[in-house]
Amino acid sequence: MKYAFKKINIESPFPTTQCGHSCQTTELFDYHDHLFARVTSFVDKDLWIIHYSMDLLAFDLLHRNLLEDKLKEFYKDDRIHVITSTTHTHYANSVRNPKYVDYLCDLLYKETINMEYREINNISTTYQRYHTNAIGKSRISGYEQNNEYLCLIRFYSDETNFLNVVYNNCHPTILDANVPYFSAEYPGYVLKKLEETYPGVDFTFLQGAAGDISSRFVRDGQDYDALMKLGDRLYKEIIDLMNNDATKYPLELKFVIRPLTTHHEFTPIDLSKIRSDLSDRERETIRLGQEQRAKLEKANNAIFGKPDEQILISALYLGSVELIFFPNEIFSEYMNYLDLDKQLLVSYSNGYGPYVLPIDFKYITYEMFTDTLTKETKERIIETFKTI
Numbered sequence: 052m053k054y055a056f057k058k059i060n061i062e063s064p065f066p067t068t069q070c071g072h073s074c075q076t077t078e079l080f081d082y083h084d085h086l087f088a089r090v091t092s093f094v095d096k097d098l099w100i101i102h103y104s105m106d107l108l109a110f111d112l113l114h115r116n117l118l119e120d121k122l123k124e125f126y127k128d129d130r131i132h133v134i135t136s137t138t139h140t141h142y143a144n145s146v147r148n149p150k151y152v153d154y155l156c157d158l159l160y161k162e163t164i165n166m167e168y169r170e171i172n173n174i175s176t177t178y179q180r181y182h183t184n185a186i187g188k189s190r191i192s193g194y195e196q197n198n199e200y201l202c203l204i205r206f207y208s209d210e211t212n213f214l215n216v217v218y219n220n221c222h223p224t225i226l227d228a229n230v231p232y233f234s235a236e237y238p239g240y241v242l243k244k245l246e247e248t249y250p251g252v253d254f255t256f257l258q259g260a261a262g263d264i265s266s267r268f269v270r271d272g273q274d275y276d277a278l279m280k281l282g283d284r285l286y287k288e289i290i291d292l293m294n295n296d297a298t299k300y301p302l303e304l305k306f307v308i309r310p311l312t313t314h315h316e317f318t319p320i321d322l323s324k325i326r327s328d329l330s331d332r333e334r335e336t337i338r339l340g341q342e343q344r345a346k347l348e349k350a351n352n353a354i355f356g357k358p359d360e361q362i363l364i365s366a367l368y369l370g371s372v373e374l375i376f377f378p379n380e381i382f383s384e385y386m387n388y389l390d391l392d393k394q395l396l397v398s399y400s401n402g403y404g405p406y407v408l409p410i411d412f413k414y415i416t417y418e419m420f421t422d423t424l425t426k427e428t429k430e431r432i433i434e435t436f437k438t439i
Contacts, residue, residue, distance in 0.1 A: 052094065053169065056091055065150070067148045071141025087105075089253075102367075105138070107143045107146055110403070112401060114135075138238040142223075174208055182200055186237055188268060188269060203217060213253060220398070242254050259395065260382060260385055262381050306365065308364075321415075326415070363376075375389070375439060378398075378401050380399070382418075
């Protein structure tokens with residue numbers, strides 16, 4: 052088997068806005084910390100996996116498909132499968148800026164075809180899962196699923212650890228929406244510390260089912276000092292996992308893609324059910340949600356895509372764990388349909404779509420106003436998770 056890893060600086064060479072909060076309308080050119088795409092690639096006789104973990108809010112399906120097509124054409128190899136994931140930081144260059152997206156896609160392609168591969172032997176992986184509120188927990192008053200996890204997937208060649216995948220499911224929104232700089236947020240901060248602690252070992256990041264999870268009720272501030280405080284907590288927990296032994300499984304690469312057509316509807320929302328114990332921030336986001344809903348209805352859902360569209364759900368089996376890649380901003384409750392000892396749900400991958408709330412969700416939240424998926428679509432999503 053061959054392996055390659057590369058860190059690509061994806062900061063825009065020209066000013067853009069940030070992307071993630073409606074108030075981010077000012078173009079900036081100040082980076083507090085670097086924004087990267089971390090590219091991990093494995094090649095065996097039957098399969099070629101290229102995974103991008105990018106410090107972005109999102110990366111759409113159209114450009115994922117174009118990138119994969121260009122790489123297949125360049126290498127003349129149909130074994131290639133591209134998986135694009137984002138950390139979902141709300142403080143990266145705006146993916147709503149066509150000029151930046153064109154620049155980014157061209158950069159990713161050029162850097163990928165220049166990756167240097169090396170042969171690796173006797174490859175094994177480990178998988179560890181740990182419940183944590185180091186970074187965040189449910190951001191919805193009265194609703195808690197206790198599905199906040201730190202997971203670590205380690206790769207070994209013989210007995211040498213060469214790659215680690217950090218998984219956490221929490222919105223990277225510790226920082227205030229109005230910070231005047233770009234940032235990779237807590238994922239970038241934690242990975243930087245790990246790279247300094249373990250020189251020569253590659254690290255990448257997967258964002259999990261974080262639709263309902265943020266630092267809202269965990270943080271004690273929203274500046275970079277507050278970010279470092281929470282990031283240090285997560286870092287220490289990762290170090291603990293690194294120091295613990297875990298069962299090694301031979302690496303077995305298997306990849307599956309399941310296209311799924313989604314259907315949308317605009318159902319009335321009864322605002323009389325708004326809880327009386329909400330925080331001021333929750334009340335403000337509900338107001339913003341109503342504005343978004345009005346825009347969606349006026350545009351016939353054009354903001355998030357056509358009313359009926361196809362999404363990609365894919366799964367990568369590694370031996371120790373199966374990673375299920377899903378594009379939408381899905382609630383952590385959907386992890387209950389997985390065997391978490393063997394499967395992980397990765398969001399913001401191979402596209403981007405609106406929130407996916409649980410079926411018959413009872414809480415009035417910002418997320419409810421942009422979730423237009425039908426019950427039937429959600430049932431098919433659940434069935435796909437169970438059978439992929």
